Amino acid sequence: MSGTAQLKLSSHKEAMYLLLCMSVFWFLPLALMLVDDTPLECVPRRYVPYHSNNARLFHEEGVSNYSVMLLREDLQLLLVGAREALYALDLDDVSKMRASVKWEVTEKQNDDCQNKGRDPETECKNYIKILHLMKDNRMYVCGTNAFDPECDYMSYSNGKLTLEKAAEDGKGKCPFNPLQRYASIMVDDNLYSATSMNFLGSELALRRSSPPIRTEIKTSWLNEPNFVSLAQMPESDEGDDDKVYLFFSETAVEYDCYKKPVVVSRVARVCKGDMGGRRTLQRKWTSFLKAGLECPVLGSQLPNIIQNTYRWCDPEKHWEDCLFYTIFTPQSDTSDLSAVCVYSLSDINRVFAEGQFKTLVPLETSFIWVAYSGEVPDPRPGSCQTQSLDLPDQTLHFIKDRPLMDDIIHPIGEKPVLERRGAAFTCIVVNQVQAADGHKYRVMFIGMEDGTLLKAVNYDGEMFIIEQVQLFQSPESVKVLRFSDVTGQLYAGSDYGAVQVPVATCGRSSSCMDCVLARDPYCGWDTDAGSCVALSSTQRQLIQSVKEGDASLCPPADSVEVGNRSFLPGGSVKLLCPSPSNLGTTTWEQDGQRVNSSVRHQLLQDGLLILNASDSDSGRYRCLSVEHSKSHKYTATLAEYQLSLKGEPRLPQAQKESTSTVGLHIVIGLLVVSLVALLAWNFYNGHLPPPWSCSKMLRGKSYDSNGQEDPGPL
Structure with missing residues (x-):
C-alpha cells in the first residue's frame, strides 16, 4: 500500500474514531427537539400524606429488608423474603401473618464472614434474594447466607412454612453481597440467574442452572x-x-x-x-x-x-x-x-x-x-x-x-x-383497566426513593398523574412492587415492611366535580349513591371523563354548609379550606369581593388567616377552587363562613391573669431564688468580699450573718 493510501486510511479511521467518541451523546439532539413536548414538572393532582388508612402494613420488630415477593394466589398468600426470615401473609390483608420461618446464619458462619472482613451486623446475615414457584408447588429460595450463598426448598402446608434444609450451593445463583444488583427467573423448574460467581463479586455472569451454561x-x-x-x-x-x-x-x-x-x-x-x-x-x-x-x-x-x-x-x-x-x-x-x-x-x-x-x-x-x-x-x-x-x-x-x-x-x-x-423512581407495575367510555387504559404505579407511590396514565400522549401517596411514615425507598389480578391490590416492600394498597381509591373524592377531574379510570360518580365509586363495584352508569376531565357532566353541586365563626377585635382568625387538587387555584371572596393577599390577610395553602381583625372583616366568606382540565375551567365552592364581631375591646387591666402570665411570674420567682443562692455560695467560698467588709461605707445600717438587714431592737 502506498504512503498516500495509508495516510487516507489513517485519516478515515481517525474520523471514525472521533465520530464514535462523540456518539456518547447520541441522544442529545433528539432530547433538545423534545423540549417543547415533554413537561418536566408533572405535578400529581392529589398528594396524599402518610396515614395508616393509606395502606395495610406488615412489619416484624427486628426484621428488615422486605424486598422479595411471590404471589401465591392459589393459596391466597403473599410470600415475602426479608433478612433471615420468610413470611406467608394474607393476600387480602397483609397485616395478618399466616405463617413464618426463620433462616438465620449460625455463629460459626457469622464468625467466618467477619474474619473475611465483612460487617457482622449487616453483611454477615442471610438476606433472602430468590423466591420462585416450582411445578410441584414448592418454592425455591436462596439467601446470601453470610457471604456464602445457599439455596433451599420451602413448602406451605397446614398453616406452616417449612424449609427442607437441603443446603444447596447458591454460588452463581444468588449474590454474595446483599447490596449487589442481581436478577433471577424460574423457567420450567430451571433457574436463570444473573449475579456474581465469586466472593469478591468480580466475576459476573448470566447463568442457567441445568444443564449448566453461562x-x-x-x-x-x-x-x-x-x-x-x-x-x-x-x-x-x-x-x-x-x-x-x-x-x-x-x-x-x-x-x-x-x-x-x-x-x-x-x-x-x-x-x-x-x-x-x-x-x-x-x-x-x-x-x-x-x-x-x-x-x-x-x-x-x-x-x-x-x-x-x-x-x-x-x-x-x-x-x-x-x-x-x-x-x-x-x-x-x-x-x-x-x-x-x-x-x-x-x-x-x-x-x-x-x-x-x-x-x-x-x-x-x-x-x-x-x-x-x-x-x-x-x-x-x-x-x-x-x-x-x-x-x-x-x-x-x-x-x-x-x-x-x-x-x-x-x-x-x-x-x-x-x-x-x-425523588428517583425505583420500580414500576402496569395494570390495564377498562373505563366507562369502553376504552382500555394502562395505569402505571411507580415506587419512589422517598417511599411514595405515583399513579399515572398516558391519555393519547398526555401524561396525567392522578395521585402521589406516601406509603411509609419515614422516607423508605420502595424496593419491590407486585400486582394481583385476583385481589386487584398492589403490594410494595421496603426495608421497613410490606404494604398493601388498593388500585382504586375513589373514596378520596367527595364531590362529582372532584371525582371527574381526578380522571381516574377506576372511578366514576354514582348519582344515585351520591359518591365516587369503583367501576368494578357497580353495574350502574357512572359519570366519568378520563380523556377530557369534563366536569360539566356533573349535576349541580349541593350548596356548602355555612360555618359560623366569630372573633374578638385585634385578634386573629383562620378559616380552613383544604384544596382537593394540586392543579386547582384557591381564591377567597368576602361579600362577593375578592380577598387579596396582604399583611393582614394571608392566603395559606389550607385556608385564610386574618390578623388584627376588625369590624371591617365581618361578612360572608367563600373559598373557591378554580381548576383547568383540557380547555375548560371549573369553579367549585369548597367552604363558606359567616364571620362576625364578638364582644367589645377589653382593657389590659381588666383582664384576668392568663395561665401564661402566672407561669411567667413563677419563672421570675425561681430566677430570683437561684440568684440569691448563687451569691451566697460565692460569699461562702470567698469569691466575693463578705458584706461586712463594706460596713464603713454603709453608715447607719447593720446586717446579720445571712446578709439580711438587721432591723434593730423593736
Whole structure:
C-alpha cells in the first residue's frame, strides 16, 4: 500500500474514531427537539400524606429488608423474603401473618464472614434474594447466607412454612453481597440467574442452572454489569425457540475513548434451548446477543441508567406486541430527573434478527468498536437453533467476539412517556383497566426513593398523574412492587415492611366535580349513591371523563354548609379550606369581593388567616377552587363562613391573669431564688468580699450573718 493510501486510511479511521467518541451523546439532539413536548414538572393532582388508612402494613420488630415477593394466589398468600426470615401473609390483608420461618446464619458462619472482613451486623446475615414457584408447588429460595450463598426448598402446608434444609450451593445463583444488583427467573423448574460467581463479586455472569451454561467472562460480553431483571417470552408458537431477556447496565466498551467511564443500558437475549457449543463455547451461551437501550431524557448529557422493568402483555394479542415499561435515572449527580420509557418486544427482536454487529478494528496502537460490514456467517450468529452443539465454528467464533449489536433500541414514540424531577423512581407495575367510555387504559404505579407511590396514565400522549401517596411514615425507598389480578391490590416492600394498597381509591373524592377531574379510570360518580365509586363495584352508569376531565357532566353541586365563626377585635382568625387538587387555584371572596393577599390577610395553602381583625372583616366568606382540565375551567365552592364581631375591646387591666402570665411570674420567682443562692455560695467560698467588709461605707445600717438587714431592737 502506498504512503498516500495509508495516510487516507489513517485519516478515515481517525474520523471514525472521533465520530464514535462523540456518539456518547447520541441522544442529545433528539432530547433538545423534545423540549417543547415533554413537561418536566408533572405535578400529581392529589398528594396524599402518610396515614395508616393509606395502606395495610406488615412489619416484624427486628426484621428488615422486605424486598422479595411471590404471589401465591392459589393459596391466597403473599410470600415475602426479608433478612433471615420468610413470611406467608394474607393476600387480602397483609397485616395478618399466616405463617413464618426463620433462616438465620449460625455463629460459626457469622464468625467466618467477619474474619473475611465483612460487617457482622449487616453483611454477615442471610438476606433472602430468590423466591420462585416450582411445578410441584414448592418454592425455591436462596439467601446470601453470610457471604456464602445457599439455596433451599420451602413448602406451605397446614398453616406452616417449612424449609427442607437441603443446603444447596447458591454460588452463581444468588449474590454474595446483599447490596449487589442481581436478577433471577424460574423457567420450567430451571433457574436463570444473573449475579456474581465469586466472593469478591468480580466475576459476573448470566447463568442457567441445568444443564449448566453461562456467559463468557469477557469484557465484550459483560463489562462491570449491574443486573436489573430477567423476563421469559414463550415464542415457540412460531416455530422459534423460547427466549430469555436480560436487562442491565454496564461500562461501555465502545466509549473507552471518553475520559471517564460511561455507563450504558442494555438488553440481552439468550435462547432457552441453547446447549452451548461442541468445541468452541463449551457450556457457554451460543445465542447471547446484547444491544443498547436509549431513553432520551431532557437536558441529560450522558446516557440514563436502567433501574427496573415490567413486562406487560395484552392477553388478546400476539406475544410480539408485548411491552417493557422501563425506569431510568441519571448517572450524573447533578440531575434529579427520572423517566419511564416503553419498548416493544418486536423492536427488540428486529435489532437482534436484522441489525448490524459491532466489531473491534485496530487504530494505530489501540482498537475501536465500529459496525461490522463483512459477511455474516450462516446460520446467523445469535439465532436460536434446535441443536446448538452442531453449530459451525465460524458462527461460534463470530458470536464469541461480537455479541454487541451496532443498532440502538429506541422507545416507542422516540421519547419517555413520563419524566419527572424529584425523588428517583425505583420500580414500576402496569395494570390495564377498562373505563366507562369502553376504552382500555394502562395505569402505571411507580415506587419512589422517598417511599411514595405515583399513579399515572398516558391519555393519547398526555401524561396525567392522578395521585402521589406516601406509603411509609419515614422516607423508605420502595424496593419491590407486585400486582394481583385476583385481589386487584398492589403490594410494595421496603426495608421497613410490606404494604398493601388498593388500585382504586375513589373514596378520596367527595364531590362529582372532584371525582371527574381526578380522571381516574377506576372511578366514576354514582348519582344515585351520591359518591365516587369503583367501576368494578357497580353495574350502574357512572359519570366519568378520563380523556377530557369534563366536569360539566356533573349535576349541580349541593350548596356548602355555612360555618359560623366569630372573633374578638385585634385578634386573629383562620378559616380552613383544604384544596382537593394540586392543579386547582384557591381564591377567597368576602361579600362577593375578592380577598387579596396582604399583611393582614394571608392566603395559606389550607385556608385564610386574618390578623388584627376588625369590624371591617365581618361578612360572608367563600373559598373557591378554580381548576383547568383540557380547555375548560371549573369553579367549585369548597367552604363558606359567616364571620362576625364578638364582644367589645377589653382593657389590659381588666383582664384576668392568663395561665401564661402566672407561669411567667413563677419563672421570675425561681430566677430570683437561684440568684440569691448563687451569691451566697460565692460569699461562702470567698469569691466575693463578705458584706461586712463594706460596713464603713454603709453608715447607719447593720446586717446579720445571712446578709439580711438587721432591723434593730423593736
